[in-house]
Amino acid sequence: QSALTQPASVSGSPGQSITISCTGTSSDVGGYNYVSWYQQHLDKAPKLMIYDVSNRPSGVSNRFSGSKSGNTASLTISGLQAEDEADYYCCSYRSISPVVFGGGTKVTVL
Amino acid sequence: QVQLVESGGDVVKPGGSLRLSCAASGFTLSDYYMNWIRQAPGKGLEWVSYITGGGSTKYYADSVKGRFTISRDNAKNSLYLQMNSLTAEDTAVYYCARWELAAAGPSFDLWGRGTLVTVSS
Numbered sequence: 001q002s003a004l005t006q007p008a009s010v011s012g013s014p015g016q017s018i019t020i021s022c023t024g025t026s027s028d029v030g031g032y033n034y035v036s037w038y039q040q041h042l043d044k045a046p047k048l049m050i051y052d053v054s055n056r057p058s059g060v061s062n063r064f065s066g067s068k069s070g071n072t073a074s075l076t077i078s079g080l081q082a083e084d085e086a087d088y089y090c091c092s093y094r095s096i097s098p099v100v101f102g103g104g105t106k107v108t109v110l
Numbered sequence: 111q112v113q114l115v116e117s118g119g120d121v122v123k124p125g126g127s128l129r130l131s132c133a134a135s136g137f138t139l140s141d142y143y144m145n146w147i148r149q150a151p152g153k154g155l156e157w158v159s160y161i162t163g164g165g166s167t168k169y170y171a172d173s174v175k176g177r178f179t180i181s182r183d184n185a186k187n188s189l190y191l192q193m194n195s196l197t198a199e200d201t202a203v204y205y206c207a208r209w210e211l212a213a214a215g216p217s218f219d220l221w222g223r224g225t226l227v228t229v230s231s
Contacts, residue, residue, distance in 0.1 A: 035215070046155065046218070048217060052215055089154060091157075092216070097172065098160065098216065099145075
């Protein structure tokens with residue numbers, strides 16, 4: 001079972017916006033509006049940032065937003081802050097196996 | 111306090127078995143699908159298994175199918191993962207995670223801190 005494809009790293013300066021992509025197929029990302037995103041700081045448990053493509057859980061900053069086009073989902077972080085430096089993972093429902101994660105993207109704040 | 115606490119991680123030899131537990135508190139466990147998700151050292155997240163609220167339906171990743179068994183005891187507020195025929199590829203931090211009620215798709219809104227399983231001779 002191959003993982004969803006994410007860039008290994010993305011960087012940006014404080015205050016800038018960055019976008020992390022998550023590419024799958026019509027059997028997962030493209031076929032369902034069931035993409036979620038997680039933030040993981042070093043040696044910590046992951047934190048849910050976005051669910052069902054574009055919904056933010058209570059307590060998550062509105063600087064985080066999600067979208068999808070075709071087989072690619074995206075997480076955008078606007079007004080980048082030092083505390084946003086972390087690993088980010090996408091996740092999707094997949095028809096042949098209920099859950100699949102992306103390989104992860106390391107976000108660096110310059 | 112709403113939380114999940116995993117236990118049972120250990121060092122085990124290849125071919126060995128281990129049972130992980132996850133204690134839930136602060137919410138009604140039976141209302142939620144529950145999951146095991148693992149992360150090998152320095153690697154990404156890998157979903158392992160989930161079980162529905164009443165325990166009647168279970169799914170597994172191909173990598174663990176036939177070797178791992180997920181179960182739950184809602185009366186004891188606990189989730190379990192029985193792991194058999196372990197290999198070095200099973201070495202990872204194992205997290206239990208709750209499936210967000212408001213979400214239609216897989217979305218994990220509460221995670222434990224994880225328990226480390228090391229498979230080594």
